[in-house]
Amino acid sequence: MKILVYIIHCFIVFCSAYLLSKRWRTTTSKLFWGSLFVHLGGGVAVGLIYSHYYSANDTWQFFNDATKLTSIAKTDFMSYVKLMVDLSDDQLYPGVITGDFRSLIFVKMLSVFCLISRDSYWISSVYFSFIAFAASWFLYHKMICYVPRSERAAALAILFFPSIVFWSSGIEKETLTLASLYFLSGIFLEWVSEQKIKKWFWLPTIMASFVLWALKYYWAGVFFISVFSALILLFLAQRLPQLKTRFVSTYVILFIVIGAGVSTLHPNFYINRFLEVLVSNHNTFVSISRDNNLIHFYELKPTIVSVVINSPFALVSGIFRPLIGEGQGWLGFIASIENFLLLLLFLSKLMSLRKNISTRVSVLFLAVGSYCVVLCVCLALSTPNLGTLSRYRVGFLPFLVFIIAHENPLVDWVAKKWKGSN
Secondary structure, eight states: OHHHHHHHHHHHHHHHHHHHHHHTTOTTOHHHHHHHHHHHHHHHHHHHHHHHTOSSOHHHHHHHHHHHHHHHHHHOHHHHHHHHHOOOTTOOOTTOOOOOHHHHHHHHHHHHHHHHTTSOHHHHHHHHHHHHHHHHHHHHHHHHHHSTTOHHHHIIIIIIOHHHHHHTSSSSHHHHHHHHHHHHHHHHHHHHHHSOOOGGGHHHHHHHHHHHHHHOHHHHHHHHHHHHHHHHHHHHHHHOGGGGGSHHHHHHHHHHHHHHHHTTSSGGGSHHHHHHHHHHHHHHHHHHSOGGGBOOOSSOOSSHHHHHHHHHHHHHHHHHOSOTTTOOHHHHHHHHHHHHHHHHHHHHHHTTOOSOOOHHHHHHHHHHHHHHHHHHHHHHHHOOBHHHHHHHGGGTHHHHHHHHHTTOHHHHHHHHHHHHHO
């Protein structure tokens, strides 16, 4: 019976994938099906590694808590529905260990998949991985439609970059948040390129915004600041041609002004509270981490001056560390190899920067660049543990890899060599 359940759900997933492939006209695309299997494999790998490698076992804890909610549904479905729609932070959840409000929201979402899979971790993981794949292909499709010569960079960054696929597949909060971020980024890209959004996109856009804000409000905050700054800059540039000589400075001003407005939407965004939370999280990680697995900042304090002084080192460390020899364990070693390759791509990109690009592409890269820089600095400062940071940076890494890999001669050279060998 159990095997039959697995077969039925796998059939549903592959039928859904086939329907998507027909919609995107990729039925015979090796890239499409290869990316699907890579994401499904990533979800399985997360479950196995958390079972045998990590002591902090949050993926399985989320699953166990979700099954507690499904047990309520099996005996009293209306009580389960009430628990699902109740977003207050003082609701009691019988048997649930997870106490963090954002994690509870995630557990509720996961419980829906547990309910339809008869409390199967692996089937739920397959559904999560499929959602991750569908969102990644959606963004990939938008990129190759609206950004010139982006096929190789988009495929590398969105579909196949190892740590991105691994940390955004399976039963993890990052899976749903990055999927939401991918969808919203695709919508933003279409809006920037065509100045309109299809009517049927509005409902999933609202849902994706809710999921992103509910699970990772700091990702959402930086993302929406970047998006609105870019849209306003594009609007102004079309009406004030003289802005083309002050593109970057105008964007920075807009980013700061809109950021000040967004900071009122969540208590942790208030500047004093934000700095206190950032340094408090930093100190917590320092207290529970080994010294050789930490980013060591210079007298980090909850002041603007201290954060500004430490930001350049946080940016470099957040992107390129752990370096080779710094990574702890075999996962750390793999991360250090990946970072070394990222450094090579970055250096190659620096030597081949183009000066003349279109206004829309300039706006797009300003938005993506500011999102990556701000989120990277904040994550590195608040999460100085190199192992944990390797997972958390999945929030900005796909977009950073795309910027670095786009029209990069090293990527083009490798692609040509790969085609030649095949």
